[in-house]
Amino acid sequence: MAALRERILRVYEGQILDTVPFMLDLSHWFYHRLRLPWDLSCPYIEPDHELIGYHRKEEVGFYIANNAAFWSEEYPEDVSVTVRKEMRDGIPEILWEIATPLGTIRRVRRWNESSYSWPIVRWGIRDESDLRIFQYAMSNRTFHPHWDRYRAWADAIGECGVVYMPSGYSAVGMLMNLWMGVENTILAAFEQPEVMRGVVDSIHACQLDLIDLLAESPAEIIVMGDNFSSDIQPPHFFAEWSRDYYVEAIRRLHAAGKFVAVHIDGRLRGSIGMIRETGADCGDAITPGLAGDLTPEECREEAGDEFILSGGISPGLWLPDAREEEFIRAVMRWLELRKRSPRLIAAAGDQVPPGAVEDRMRIMRDLVEEQGRF
Helix, strand or coil, X not given: CCCHHHHHHXXXXXXXXXXXXXXXXXXXXXXXXXXXXCCCCCCECCCCHHHHHHHHHHCCEXXXXXXXXXXXXXXCCCCEEEEEEEEECCEEEEEEEEEECCEEEEEEEECECCCCECCEEECCCCCHHHHHHHHHHHCCCEEEECHHHHHHHHHHHHHHECCCEECCCCHHHHHHHHHCCHHHHHHHHHHCHHHHHHHHHHHHHHHHHHHHHHCCCCCCEEEECCCCCCCCCCHHHHHHHCXXXXXXXXXXXXXXXXXXXXXXXXXXXXXXHHHHCCCCCEEEEECCCHHHCCCHHHHHHHHCCCXXXXXXXXXXXXXXXXCHHHXXXXXXXHHHHHHCCCCEEEEECCCCCCCCCCHHXXXXXXXXXXXXXX
C-alpha cells in the first residue's frame, strides 16, 4: 500500500497507484476543538507537532500549513509595515498599518468567538489615494526564503502527506480579500480602470519575483489562488485583471519542475475551466453542489480528464445537522469520478469546519481506502 505522501505526488505526476489520495485541512477544526490560539498577527515558525500528530494518528493526509512563514517580504526604508493587537470592548483586534511617503492605510480584523475566526471589520483602502499608497508599498517588496522552516515541516510530516508552498494572493486577491473588499475592488475596476491597471500590473511584476524565488524552493507543489468563485471573479473579469499573471507564474513554476494547485473555494461553473486554461495542474478546495452549483460529474466535465480535482465534500456535510447518510453518499459520489479519470484527490471543500463531527473523518478515510481503489 502506498503511503499518503506518495499517493498525492503520483496523482500530480499523472501516475496511477492503488487508491485515491485522501487529505484534509484540519487546522481550523483542530484549533477550535482544543481552544488553541488562532493568531493571525504572527506567523507559525515551528512545525505544529500536535496538529501533525493528529493527522498521523488518524491516518489523514496533511497538505496545508496555515500561517506558516516559508518566505518573508521586505519593504523599502521609506515604508513601514506594522501589526499590533489591541482590545476593544473586551474583544481582541488586530491592526495592520502601511505607512509610506504618500500616506498611511490601516485595516482591522476583530475576533469572532462563534466562528473562531478574524473577520475584517475595517477595510484599509477606500479611495484612489489609498490605492496609490498600497501600490507604492506592494510593488517595491523584496522576498527572502526560509527553506529551513519548510524542511522542518516536511520532515515532521514525513510520509503522512505533503506541504503545499503558498504563493499568496494576486494583486486582485490582495485587494478583494485583505485591503478593499469585493464590492469596492469591482467598483474601482469599472470606475477607475486606468488607476487599477497601474496598481495591478506593478504589483504583479513584483509578485513574479516571489514566484521566481518559489521556483527554487524545495517544495514539489505551489498553491496559488484568490479564493476563486465565479460569481466574484467570473471568467471575463479574471481574463482582464489576473489571467496573464497566473499564466506567467505557472509557466515559470512548471519550467522549474513544480506542480501548481489553485484554490477554488466558491462557485465552480466557469471557475474550473478558466483555471485549467492557465495551465494549472489542480483545482484545490473544489466543493460540488455549493449554492446549487456544479455536481461532481459536472466538475469533471468542465475540468476535462487531465486537470486534478481536489476536494469533494461541502463544509455543511461535516456538521451534526447533516445526516451521516448524506455525508457517505457525497464521499461515494466523489470517488466515482475515479472511473473516468485518476486525476482525483478526496478532501474537504476547503477546510473541515469548526464543530465538525470527528467520526466523519474516519468514515471518509475508511470509505476512500475501501471504495477508492483503482
